[in-house]
Amino acid sequence: MPKKNNYDEKDFVVVGAGVAGLSFAHTVLGEKSSTVIVERNDHVGGLARSFHYGDFVFDVGPKRFHTEDQEVLDFLFSILEEDYIVVGRSSAVHLFGRYFPWPLDHRALFRLPFKVMASSGLDLLRRQEPKDENSFTEYTRSRYGETLYRLFFKPYTEKFLQIPCEDVHVDWAKTGINRAVIDKRVKSDTLFDLVRSVLLPKPVDTKFLYPSYGGFGTFCDKLGEQVRGRGGEILLENTVTSLELGKGRIETVVLADGRRIRPDYLVWSGNFKALAHLIGEEPPPLRYLSTVLYNMEVNADVLQHEQWIYYGGQDTVLSRVSITNEMADYMAPEGKTGLCVEVTGFEGKGHWNDPEALIPEIQADLVRLKLVRSHSDFGGVHVERVRDTYPIYDLRYKENFAAASGMVKPFKNLKLLGRTGAYWYNNSDHSMKMALQMAKHLLKGTPMEAKEALFRV
Ligand SMILES: Cc1cc2nc3c(=O)[nH]c(=O)nc-3n(C[C@H](O)[C@H](O)[C@H](O)COP(=O)(O)OP(=O)(O)OC[C@H]3O[C@@H](n4cnc5c(N)ncnc54)[C@H](O)[C@@H]3O)c2cc1C
Structure with missing residues (x-):
């Protein structure tokens, strides 16, 4: 509740209810810290959320959990509990007008064109x-x-x-x-x-973890419930509209709903550019790619049975298609198929502004590329615009991120977190690891590893 002097006091304000923000909040709440998460979307999960339309479930592209880090695995199991399945991997690439298993294997070698x-x-x-x-x-x-x-x-x-x-x-x-x-x-x-x-092929049998209901997003949904259960607040469809800056600190965070919060720390897992503007800086030219998802209901089986397929050709706008029910049967009703088609681009540019216009071309391509048998198999199409899906690693990204970090550094209680906040190409396990480390760092002073230690670059 707002106090007489018109602001709340919190140990942590976290921007972003994705894997990183939720994992961080869950951990610090476990140590009795007061925490509020501010999320611009109407749902938790960020890039790891799922979409539900009737009996169909879609993720943001192909998704599965894979980690060898015991701390992350323990955290993952503590949230999913018994609610997971173990799935094998199957993916393909469309090259030279044909489908090949990916990574390429001995079956592929003998089917490549001789000249290649x-x-x-x-x-x-x-x-x-x-x-x-x-x-x-x-x-x-x-x-x-x-x-x-x-x-x-x-x-x-x-x-x-x-x-x-x-x-x-x-x-x-x-x-x-x-x-x-x-x-x-x-x-x-x-x-x-x-x-x-x-x-000299060796048998490959990679296994992944996947929620046993509700899609990949079940992890964040459960995490969000536990955050609330531990007394954390998650403010959806909200954002930070201004920051009151003190000497070397963020003094007050002002939200779109008018709330004013004085945090010990502001942990930012959202888009960095928005933060730069809030601290009165012109952001360096860091670019985020965004994705339009065409979540397609197909009223029949399809012609390929991999979990996801890469399309390299310039003859189609598709870059990758996931077949949702190959990840888990429950993702589509029996006899039907879910196809998640990813088309990348930039927010506010090109097809982002009128994504529905691409539907006929995409459907024609899916038939031409022999994934869907016939145009009459298509059912409903659900278009979702997902912002900031990838940090773009252009030739100057390191210098640009160093400049971004330099803008944040003077504020001792402002921290960047996660794939989007730290502009680092994390998988969800890396975002969990970062969050768990940052929680320990801010609560107990444990040193944080550099983000470069999360995975081999
Ligand atoms: C197509 C695709 C496939 C992937 N496949 C896998 C996979 O198979 N396995 C895997 O482990 N990982 C996978 N990943 C990566 C995984 O999704 C991410 O690493 C993880 O979800 C990142 O979580 P995060 O919290 O760090 O960032 P995000 O999910 O980006 O969370 C940031 C949150 O901040 C919010 N936000 C941003 N700006 C603001 C603002 N100004 N105010 C308020 N809120 C704001 C956003 O809405 C978002 O909810 C994939 C990602 C993509 C895009």
């Missing part, structure tokens, strides 16, 4: 070390050869990131390709490793 096999073979012999160690292009060419770079990595990356490959930082390749491959037993760090894995 031959020139990839020559690439192995011509391999050169990158001259510019920051360049995505040079790294990818050196690792996978000119042929695969030109036919897959370049068109896919440019379609996905919407910037020329020459402007992309090598960290995007190192993080993104590792993520796409994930199974460390299929070694694919270079074309040479890939060929070796292909010629």
